[in-house]
Amino acid sequence: EPEVTQTPSHQVTQMGQEVILRCVPISNHLYFYWYRQILGQKVEFLVSFYNNEISEKSEIFDDQFSVERPDGSNFTLKIRSTKLEDSAMYFCASTRDRGAFFGQGTRLTVV
Amino acid sequence: AQSVTQLGSHVSVSEGALVLLRCNYSSSVPPYLFWYVQYPNQGLQLLLKYTSAATLVKGINGFEAEFKKSETSFHLTKPSAHMSDAAEYFCAVTLDTGRRALTFGSGTRLQVQP
Numbered sequence: 001e002p003e004v005t006q007t008p009s010h011q012v013t014q015m016g017q018e019v020i021l022r023c024v025p026i027s028n029h030l031y032f033y034w035y036r037q038i039l040g041q042k043v044e045f046l047v048s049f050y051n052n053e054i055s056e057k058s059e060i061f062d063d064q065f066s067v068e069r070p071d072g073s074n075f076t077l078k079i080r081s082t083k084l085e086d087s088a089m090y091f092c093a094s095t096r097d098r099g100a101f102f103g104q105g106t107r108l109t110v111v
Numbered sequence: 112a113q114s115v116t117q118l119g120s121h122v123s124v125s126e127g128a129l130v131l132l133r134c135n136y137s138s139s140v141p142p143y144l145f146w147y148v149q150y151p152n153q154g155l156q157l158l159l160k161y162t163s164a165a166t167l168v169k170g171i172n173g174f175e176a177e178f179k180k181s182e183t184s185f186h187l188t189k190p191s192a193h194m195s196d197a198a199e200y201f202c203a204v205t206l207d208t209g210r211r212a213l214t215f216g217s218g219t220r221l222q223v224q225p
Contacts, residue, residue, distance in 0.1 A: 004154075031210045043155070043201060045212040056212050091154060095210060098143055098162045102155040 002026045004103035006092050012109045013082055021077045021106045023092030032075045033093040033100060034067065036060070043091070049075065082110045113138040113204045117216035125224050130174075130189040132219045134202030137183065144185040145203045145213065146176055155201065161185060172196070197223045 005024040013019050025032050034046040047057040049067055064086075066078045075094075079086055087110045093100040118133040136142055143162050147155040159170025166178040176187045187200060199220050203213040 006154075033212070035213075042217045043203075043213075043215040045214070048210075048212055050210075058212070093155075098210065099145060099157050099160040100213060101157060102147070104154040 004092055004094055004101055006090075006103035006106050008106060009104065010107045010109070012111060015084060015110055016081050019079050019082055019108065021079075021090050021092075021108070023075045023077075023103055024073050025075055025092065025094030026096075026101060027073070029094035029096045029101075031055075031095045031100075032067075032069070033095075034077045035091045035093060035102075036088040037091065037105075038088045046077070079108075082108075084110050086110050113142060113206055113214050115144075115202045115204045115214060115216040117200075117202050117219050119219055120217065121220045121222065123222040123224060124192045126194055127191050130187070130192045130196065130221065132187040132200050132202075132221065134176075134185045134187065134216060135183050136185060136202075136204045138204060138206060140206055142204045142206060144176075144178060145205075146170065146174070146185075146187050147201045147203060147215075148172075149199045149201065149218075151198075158187070158200075192221075192223045194223050194225065197221055 007022045032049040037043045045058050047061045048055045068076050089105045091105045092103045114137045116135045145160045146158040159168045161178045169175045174189045199218045201218045202216040205211045
């Protein structure tokens, strides 16, 4: 069964460093998303991407964040200068129609 | 703006008992509703979805949910709990085409006692 793949599964970074989280969405999906889940809290929407541009973003998705689809398969989330409060599980998701399919997540720890 | 409220952050049932996880939504337009399950240290798995067709929706692992517009509810049920059902369950809502961003509830942790 096709699935959304995320790498790495864990990432530890120092405060102020840049990180890139990578995702390979399901191949025939057209809509891509990033969500995050701070430990013990609800899942929060960050950004959606369609037709090579951002279609929707939340107030969390500020200038520190950017997304890119550099080729036909990868979808990345970049955090330019990480802060302690960016520590969370980051989920990539994709859909073709209704009902997003999520990856296993990348646990980002900022120290 | 849309929102969902999940009543009960923790639910404990005995193996073989009925599972009922509650979700109420708030939306100014007809919503699309979803239930996701998250096992420890794993991602979110889509259990089922309501997209304005049948109001009773069947999902994976024997779960089902009924959309009740009059009660603005989308409760998740399973007739007989299994130990493997122990996980966190999230209700989510989106609007418009259903491809818009999901708004999640705060989750309900289901414990299944032997």
